[in-house]
Amino acid sequence: MTQKIKMQSIDSKMIRRIRATRSARAFSPMHFLDLGSRAAVDTALSRLTKAGKLRRVARGLYDLPRSHPWFGKLTPKAEDAAVAVARREGIKLRPTGAAAANLLGLSEQVPGKIIYETDGRSRKLRIAGQEVELRHRSARQMSMSERPTGMIVSAFRVLGKEHISTDQLAKIRRKLSAADRRVLLKELPLAPAWMHPVLRRLAADAAGGKTKP
Secondary structure: OHHHHHHHHHHHHHHHHHHHOOOOOOEOHHHHOOOOOHHHHHHHHHHHHHOOOOEEEEOOEEEOOEEEOOOEEEOOOHHHHHHHHHHHHOOOEEEOHHHHHHHOOOOOOOOOOEEEEEOOOOEEEEEOOEEEEEEEOOHHHHOOOHHHHHHHHHHHHHHOHHHOOHHHHHHHHHHOOHHHHHHHHHOHHHOOHHHHHHHHHHHOOOOOOOOOO
16 A cells, blocks of 8 residues: 555655756656656656556657647647757757758758757757667867857758848847847857858847947
8 A cells, every 4th residue: 555655655756857857848757756766766756657647759758749729639749858858968958950951940941850069979869750860970069059050050051141131230239138248258169160250240239339359
């Protein structure tokens, strides 16, 4: 009886933690090791999955099954699971050029394949029924912050120097906070030289101030 109570306790604690965490949508056993031994956590995850309370989206990754009143059961997001992989393995992930351009509103093209740059090893994963590719990049390339510098530089690489318009720059600039603009200037040396003038324009203050040349 005591063992059954312990099992129910760890199960309910896991579910409560997942429901209370809004910053992450996929979870690995590492999120619950404070609740019990690794064996106990793995057993609880398996038990909750069999009961339909959790869903296995990839090896060692789980999420809450979600549904929509019109569309029924929703498929898991590969992006959420990829972020969980990065947290579990202590690696950085950054959307590649086409995805970055789409997320910044510079392109309406939705990438057909999910690709991330990473400081981890290159590989392909099957996550949430989709193929996710991780491409290794140098420590210098990955040393940029994910937002805003890394995303902007990645998007500019795929757009090319001749295809970055004033309207696009204005669109990005509206999204940048004062802190974001400071990060852009600080990380300027990490970007390709041809981007420096463009990034300085983005880093100019919202009131139209100028940055140092």
